[in-house]
Amino acid sequence: MEIDEIFENRKIIPERLLSFGFVRQNDGYHYAAPLLDGRFQMSVIISEQGKVYTEVIDTVSEYAYVLHRVAEAEGEFVGRVRDEYESVLAAINNACFERDVFKSSMAKKVISHVRETYGDELEFLWNRFPENAVFRRQDTEKWYAALLRIPKRKLGIDDDELIEIIDLRIISEEIPSLIDNKKYFPGYHMNKKHWFTICLDGSVPAEEIFCRIEESYRLAKK
Structure with a gap:
């Protein structure tokens, strides 16, 4: 697996790098780990912008080893190197980066408002749909919002451009007067009797969205 794939849609948290064992230097954060009981030395450099660079050195020959990054390279030995190499990157990813x-x-x-107001973080529940996430109440564990990236066409808009949306709960009786297919849309991938969708493109002001989130949060208590 390529480095960019491992760290795709991830954001660096610098203070966690230091806790993990990275050392800050002029060109970024440095970390070293032995592979195969010291037969190889793996170096990881992460720039201030979160770009990840790696190098694996054969400690016997002191030459760079690259077969672990060649997809066509096979065999038990290269497989072991690749597994340990990717395990180190996975540990760094999990400990030092966030979605x-x-x-x-x-x-x-929206994400900042929910974090500050309700203390909730996005939950990414589906491996098959890594760009879909939900907020849920901590007391009832019910969802009160879902954030997704979808083509506009999914909302009935004649455009294939991707757009970020939020799904929210609503009292069913209010739906007919709310849905206008301009600012407010039927709930995407949700029960359209109880959910509606807002495009997060500025068509609805932030304060209005926050009020709608508050109402959805309240409805998730039942």
Whole structure:
């Protein structure tokens, strides 16, 4: 697996790098780990922007080893090197990075608002759909919001551009007067009698979205 694939849609948390064992230097954060009981030395450098670079050195020959990054390279030995190499990167990924799927300024405002107001973090529940996530109440464990990236066409808009959306709960009686297919859409991938969708493109102001989130949070208590 390529490095960019492992760290795709991930954001660096610098303070966690230091706790993990990285050392900050002029060109970024440095970390070293032995592979195969010291037969190889793996070096990891992470830039301030979160770009990850690696090198594996054969401690006997002191030459760089690269077969672990060649997809066509097979065999038990290279497989062991590759497994340990990827395990180190996976540990760094899990400990020092966080999900960064939603890029729009409105989505980031929503995530920050929910974190500060309700203390909740996005939960990415589906491996098959890594760009879908939910917020849920801690007391009832019910979802009150879902963030997704979908083509606009899924909402009935004649455009294949990807857009970030939020699904929220609503009292069913309010749906007919709310849905206008401009600012408010039928709940995408949700029960359309109880959920609706907002595009996080600025068509609905942040404060209005926050009020809708508050109502959805309240409805998730039942």
